[in-house]
Amino acid sequence: MASLEVTRDVGLTFALLLLLGTHIVRAEIIDAEQTDSFCYPESMKNSRRSCECTNVSASPWGASALRIDCSYKDYRVKDLSPVLPLYTDMLDLSWNNLDAVPIFNSITLRQLNLRHNNISQLTAGNFKELITLKELYLGWNSIVQVEVSSFEGLPHLQVLDLAHNNLHTLPSQLLAPLLVLSTLDLSWNRRFNASGVDLYSGLGLNWKLATLRLDACSLSELHLPVNAPLKELSLRRNQLKRIPNQLPETLLRLDISDNLLEELLPEDTVNLTQVRQLFIEDMPLLQSVVAHALDFDLLETLSFQNSRQLSHLDAEAFGPTTRTSKKRALRSLSFRGTMLRTFNSTLAPLFTQLAELDLNGLPLQCDCELVWLKQLPVQTKGRCYKPARIRGMLVTSARGDAFSCDTWPRWAYGLVVLTLIALSAVGIYLIVMGLRPHRGVTMRRKVGAGSPYARVTIEPNRQENPH
Ligand SMILES: *[C@@H]1O[C@H](CO)[C@@H](O)[C@H](O)[C@H]1NC(C)=O
Ligand SMILES: *[C@@H]1O[C@H](CO)[C@@H](O)[C@H](O)[C@H]1NC(C)=O
Numbered sequence: 001m002a003s004l005e006v007t008r009d010v011g012l013t014f015a016l017l018l019l020l021g022t023h024i025v026r027a028e029i030i031d032a033e034q035t036d037s038f039c040y041p042e043s044m045k046n047s048r049r050s051c052e053c054t055n056v057s058a059s060p061w062g063a064s065a066l067r068i069d070c071s072y073k074d075y076r077v078k079d080l081s082p083v084l085p086l087y088t089d090m091l092d093l094s095w096n097n098l099d100a101v102p103i104f105n106s107i108t109l110r111q112l113n114l115r116h117n118n119i120s121q122l123t124a125g126n127f128k129e130l131i132t133l134k135e136l137y138l139g140w141n142s143i144v145q146v147e148v149s150s151f152e153g154l155p156h157l158q159v160l161d162l163a164h165n166n167l168h169t170l171p172s173q174l175l176a177p178l179l180v181l182s183t184l185d186l187s188w189n190r191r192f193n194a195s196g197v198d199l200y201s202g203l204g205l206n207w208k209l210a211t212l213r214l215d216a217c218s219l220s221e222l223h224l225p226v227n228a229p230l231k232e233l234s235l236r237r238n239q240l241k242r243i244p245n246q247l248p249e250t251l252l253r254l255d256i257s258d259n260l261l262e263e264l265l266p267e268d269t270v271n272l273t274q275v276r277q278l279f280i281e282d283m284p285l286l287q288s289v290v291a292h293a294l295d296f297d298l299l300e301t302l303s304f305q306n307s308r309q310l311s312h313l314d315a316e317a318f319g320p321t322t323r324t325s326k327k328r329a330l331r332s333l334s335f336r337g338t339m340l341r342t343f344n345s346t347l348a349p350l351f352t353q354l355a356e357l358d359l360n361g362l363p364l365q366c367d368c369e370l371v372w373l374k375q376l377p378v379q380t381k382g383r384c385y386k387p388a389r390i391r392g393m394l395v396t397s398a399r400g401d402a403f404s405c406d407t408w409p410r411w412a413y414g415l416v417v418l419t420l421i422a423l424s425a426v427g428i429y430l431i432v433m434g435l436r437p438h439r440g441v442t443m444r445r446k447v448g449a450g451s452p453y454a455r456v457t458i459e460p461n462r463q464e465n466p467h
């Protein structure tokens with residue numbers, strides 16, 4: 001019974017392989033011609049302007065997929081054949097001279113890269129013959145205008161990159177055809193006006209979007225639906241004075257670097273209950289982190305790197321001292337390049353459980369308040385800035401007794417030493433004076449016949465020569 005089943009299975013697999021085999025062979029013949037005409041067109045034979053085409057096996061059963069790299073070729077739209085070779089999987093047309101979107105036709109293309117061209121507008125139906133497209137990169141162009149139906153016919157698109165363009169306003173419901181969009185990048189559209197549009201309902205943005213990037217879009221405020229299941233949000237280099245209070249509750253990663261916050265307050269972070277990674281880097285104005293501003297249980301990574309004005313971290317920034325000793329998820333913490341001089345010892349339990357703590361470049365005040373930092377199990381690269389006699393030494397290699405809390409200024413030591421020298425000089429003088437013999441007594445008188453200093457005459461020994 002069992003052996004019968006095995007035989008049947010083997011037979012089935014065999015038939016399947018045979019079928020696949022003939023399919024591949026037939027496809028290869030058609031493929032070869034089309035590939036040649038796209039990759040090595042007659043007009044560009046043996047020139048540096050032909051594309052590079054490579055076969056890759058994209059699936060476990062070995063059906064080949066074609067990757068076409070036409071980057072850096074000075075192509076204009078008229079140079080390109082609209083029909084892509086069969087099984088084309090990726091097409092890279094970055095760094096060319098395209099001033100419009102080339103219209104292509106393919107039923108296999110998965111990724112299209114049009115970055116670094118000179119495309120200034122997107123027109124209706126640009127991409128509608130690319131039904132299988134999953135990733136579309138249009139960054140680093142000069143797109144100003146976008147027609148309403150530009151993205152129609154892309155039901156499988158997951159990644160859309162429109163960064164580094166000149167977008168100002170976008171037509172309403174522009175993104176509605178993108179039913180499964182998961183990543184949207186609108187960064188570096190410096191005149192982008194987000195106050196007029198509600199990104200989700202206004203643009204018809206897929207509700208299940210996971211990643212949204214809005215770096216350098218001149219945002220001074222932002223409202224996103226609290227119950228949208230967004231996971232990653234990047235708001236670097238905007239003009240925000242507070243962390244927006246209406247953000248999706250599900251956020252796992254938030255980058256709020258290079259904004260205009262001066263203080264980090266508890267109300268900035270109170271609604272970020274799920275965040276695992278938080279980046280507060282390159283802040284030009286941030287000076288202090290007040291008590292309870294970082295009281296997260298789930299946070300794993302936190303970075304204040306290069307926030308050059310940051311000089312105060314409250315002892316209770318991570319929550320009440322009674323709670324800091326509790327086990328936290330925090331593993332990586334960076335204060336690299338900030339102006340923090342010291343850390344309250346109540347932070348010791350939290351710092352001890354970190355796998356990574358970066359204190360590179362801090363002007364650390366190595367005194368008795370900070371001596372606990374020597375005991376941390378991780379290498380922090382922190383160096384002492386004060387006191388001057390151990391300046392530049394790693395906190396870990398400086399001697400523990402150098403971490404003292406003297407309240408005396410340096411000149412006081414000098415004074416003490418000078419006083420001691422003066423006192424001992426006086427002492428020596430007095431002793432010398434006390435031992436000096438009285439005046440009028442001459443030494444010679446004392447040297448009489450009985451004195452050990454008396455003159456001795458050595459005479460020859462008579463006993464040695466008896467007569
Ligand atoms: C890809 O592989 C097929 C056979 O597997 C071959 O006929 C075709 O010329 C190859 N194309 C390129 C561009 O190497
Ligand atoms: C880019 O396109 C604009 C018109 O849209 C044109 O004025 C400009 O010269 C083009 N730049 C290059 C480098 O081709």
Ligand SMILES: *[C@@H]1O[C@H](CO)[C@@H](O)[C@H](O)[C@H]1NC(C)=O
Nearest residue numbers: 169191192193194195196197
């Ligand atoms: C942004 O759009 C809103 C409404 O569409 C408009 O009132 C506002 O003036 C625009 N802002 C800028 C800077 O263009």
Ligand SMILES: *[C@@H]1O[C@H](CO)[C@@H](O)[C@H](O)[C@H]1NC(C)=O
Nearest residue numbers: 226244245246267268270271
């Ligand atoms: C937190 O989010 C709620 C909405 O869920 C909002 O009403 C509240 O103002 C937010 N809190 C702060 C401090 O921003």
Ligand SMILES: *[C@@H]1O[C@H](CO)[C@@H](O)[C@H](O)[C@H]1NC(C)=O
Nearest residue numbers: 314315316321344345346369
């Ligand atoms: C450290 O923090 C505790 C609790 O907030 C506070 O009482 C103490 O004065 C702080 N120590 C220093 C040196 O600031």
